[in-house]
Amino acid sequence: MIKTNYLYDSLVSRRAMLTWAGRSAAFAAFLSAARSLPAVAANAPTLRIWMGEDYVPAWNAYLPVMIKKVAAELGVNAQVELTPDNDTGRARRQTALESDTLPDIIHGTTADMAKYYDLGKLHPIAAEVFERMQTTNGGWLDNIKPFVTASDGKVYGVPFFTRPWLVHYRQDIFDKAGIKTPPATLDDFKAAAKEVNNPGDGLFGVGMPYNQADMDGHMVAFPWLYNSSWQDEHGNLTVDTAANLEALKSYLWFFQQGLTPQDSLNWGGSGNNNAYLTGLAAIVNNTGSLFAALQRDRPDLAEVTALGPWPQALPDGKPAATTIGFCLNVAHNSANAELAGRFIERMLAVENMGPLLEAGSGQAMPVRTELTQIEYFQKDPIVGRIVRDVVPYSRPLTYPGPNNAKFGDLVSNNSPYFKDLLHRVLVDGVTPEESLKQFAAAGAELQKKYNN
């Protein structure tokens, strides 16, 4: 077992909270100033832009303003809409995909965009923008290109930001139990969770999800911890292997030992967040959504929370951190594709993207070298350390293979296949071996369908 020793101090101190409040006030001033932008000519070209709504209100407030600012700079009319990251938003995007009415600029996860690319719905301009930006202001972070590279080796999107998964520890509980954190290995992690587990008093050792949501941050990473993965570097599925079986059994162990609430069988995307925010679970793994919610809603809990990646590094010695990649794209039938490409480029400029990342309060991480240098990441001790120690090493969910629609269907967030893999064992009493075989069969079926 390879050890890592990443752990970040408590999320916020009282001083940090004051800083956070001050930042909110600064944003309010920025927003009011941005409202007085010069008007764009009525006959100027119009870009329809769909951006994802986020968990952080400041992000949602700033994003449309930033887009309008870019539009004013480029003399473009921007029709910007925020679409929620839930079934409603998904249905809307699927409808647009089916009716071929995608907006000029669309924002989504790299997995979603891989599917759009596979369907031929994306404009090749994204690759040009990626290349142009590679040579300006330090370019992209070294680990970013695989996020937006398809099976054919072509770049299909412009990276926007990443959202690493981070393990959240209740430092106060572990200190009280005399357990040294961070756990150095997965075995130590399990032992720590078991030690503090006390359901009778309403505390579970860990809040692992077993349902459709959040599987990407959990079941994708677990095989990595066993030096394995669900696909190889060429994009071939490698599901039914001894190492993956070991990883599956390891994940099931938490539930079989009663270390996680039974409700996790039905948890939605915020299930483990809620478990942590209500003090039900001593450890959970989630993205910046929890990080941001703690700062906003539970500063008391934030003060006793420490963060880190999974407690075991990969063979290259770097942390096993999964990251959801988000990218920007141009629809294949956009009448203003060139303009849309330039628009995306401007959106990513440090003077526009910097304040947006700051508004995100840690739920969104930079993808460009220059953005890692902004004052926010230099000054904020916690977020700054994540940017330095995790972001450059975080891996796409498709690691070590390329992005492709078939793999996205199998393992992405909301994949029903992971849910079935776990529920077959936990609810139906099927053996892990048999469940893994059925999971492999589902993967093979997907592969066949995509090949057809």
Place this chain on the structure above:
Amino acid sequence: MSNIAETDGRTASSRTDGRQIGRYRSLERRDIYTGYSFLAPAILVLAFVLLIPLVQAVILSFYNKPIGATATFTWLQNYSDTLIDPSFWRAAYNTLIFVVFSIIIKLILGLAIALALNQSFPGRGFARVAVLIPWALPEITACMGFIWLLDGNVGALNAILRGFGLIEQNVYFLSDPKLAMPTVIAVNIWRGFPFFTLTLMAALQTIDKDLYEAADLDGANSWHKFWFITLPSIMPVLTVTTLLSTIWTTNSFTTIFVLTGGGPSDMTTTLPIYTYDQAFQGYANLGRAAAIAVIILPLIVLMIAMLMRVMRKREEIEA
């Protein structure tokens, strides 16, 4: 002469009759055309919103059609895939359990409450309004409320049961494989019984009170009065209400989707949830979802036909 005159008269009269018949026929034809022209907008709307989508769904069911991709004709592949899929049969079984238990209990509860609310007692007006609240609430709002109420860890119901000392360990209503289905049935009953109460209460008020007085004179007890007067009198309404509720419950989606999403491990996956999953989850194949809808269609059509028959019979009796 007279004969001739009579003959002429008959001839003239039959000519007149013929003209009249012709005029009637023409009028009838015109009436028919007028009728159709009045019906045309409704027929057009129905064709656009029902017939065309139905035909399209049937056609789509023969294609492999992922969202956004080109459709490929696959003959009966979607049908055979569905019919050999154990998840489909599990969903069909779950639907049967969900519908049968929901309807029976809704019927009994709705009827019992309607009978109670048909009696005179102080606060009857308030009770009649209160009983309708579950039905009047938006389904999604009610279900979100139930999520918080039934949460296995922090739900109010667990706190209450613990408070009264009725349980020692929390009950996982929505994630225990044995409890998930009874729980979604209970929520469906809570939402649906007021519809039975409302319609049956209206039917009860139309029963002639003289029948009960006559029964009293004959020495009938309460059970006799219910069995021989009340039940036969409300039977047509009861049948229509039951059929309507059966159709709605069979197609019910929101309650299960919000409460359990069909889980845990498909324990609460009914046919509408299964269809949704095939259409929008994982390898989203609209053709497969359309095939499932076509497979379910005869069942729904049968129920609607039964409903129409009952309603027509009722109209005949009333006429």
